[in-house]
């Protein structure tokens with residue numbers, strides 16, 4: 112038995128190192144797989160003919176979705192296209208007793224709904240930089256927010272708080288704020304009507320209107336329709352909001368991160384009337400910040416990572432891990448790096464918080480070049496004999512190098528770097544912007560990452 116007691120464990124062999132990295136990868140991929148990217152619920156309408164406490168009782172017994180207070184019927188006011196001196200008014204759901212109290216009670220409610228449909232303009236979408244109108248891709252009507260008013264506001268029903276809890280949680284380490292306290296602000300964006308038998312909106316992402324935009328909220332007003340499922344995808348997972356069954360008498364809503372690809376299946380009958388809102392990250396109003404009690408160490412990932420990182424000999428002399436984000440971010444503005452940690456979504460936020468709480472320094476950086484090569488997922492080959500620290504960057508070997516920028520910034524884009532015709536100055540300044548330390552890549556971009564890049568180049572709800 113060797114007498115000499117070792118002061119520290121030897122570095123891991125390549126084989127052992129790869130094994131640990133694979134474990135790390137599994138934990139992170141598991142976190143990506145379990146993270147939420149949507150939330151939603153329903154709000155019953157108080158039937159003004161029955162006592163409201165009956166309605167409330169009925170709702171509180173209904174399933175786990177949203178069991179918030181019921182809503183009064185929703186009124187929409189707009190100016191008629193042909194007669195802008197005349198304000199039109201419609202109450203949904205149709206046939207609710209309160210609709211007969213309207214000023215133009217002589218017009219049947221169902222005709223006023225048809226009038227609203229007629230007064231909408233056709234809704235376009237964006238294909239790359241271009242505004243496009245293509246009824247095969249999107250068939251819907253729209254009113255801009257300055258063209259209508261509504262009595263509905265999502266904040267009245269706790270929807271904003273629901274969204275904050277699921278999509279924008281505040282994670283604090285032992286009461287020490289990781290980020291400034293985050294709130295969600297909803298900005299009314301459009302009224303849309305998708306009409307049977309052929310209304311639809313094919314796969315797209317919601318084009319970020321600002322660097323703090325994090326998601327979209329769709330509120331489906333009570334109006335009977337068939338079809339029209341809203342399907343939202345992320346990272347191979349799918350959420351299917353089937354609103355047709357309760358469409359006639361319920362408000363139904365869904366919120367999701369705006370980089371998640373989504374579509375509206377064909378509306379085969381009726382009118383699917385929605386209010387859409389852009390969701391932004393906003394700092395707490397002064398004095399309004401409630402310290403979060405969600406500590407990153409509650410996540411299973413925390414324990415798993417801690418075990419891995421404390422393995423004797425693992426990355427003994429330090430190093431850099433590379434992990435691909437699960438979501439896309441608007442990151443080209445000048446203050447993107449200051450904003451980004453607090454705009455992180457889903458599993459990216461959890462990873463950031465967990466790693467930070469384990470004492471790691473975490474940066475969010477842009478990937479400037481990544482080639483999807485057949486060989487990219489191959490683990491570094493190893494003869495199992497090396498004890499060298501320098502072998503660390505070989506867990507994943509990418510055939511083409513993955514280029515990472517040294518920070519997020521407005522003037523940075525990959526084209527700078529690759530354009531052969533670029534002047535020397537541009538190339539030199541790009542050279543300085545590339546992250547220089549060797550990176551041990553733990554994950555590969557998921558299907559989603561690559562698809563997102565493509566989608567952003569193609570279909571958005573705006574150019």
Ligand SMILES: O=C(O)CCC(=O)C(=O)O
Nearest residue numbers: 317329341375385387572
């Ligand atoms: O109406 C919906 O369900 C979603 C609408 C939508 O995706 C959009 O307006 O961009």
Ligand SMILES: [Fe+2]
Nearest residue numbers: 316317373572
């Ligand atoms: Fe959309």
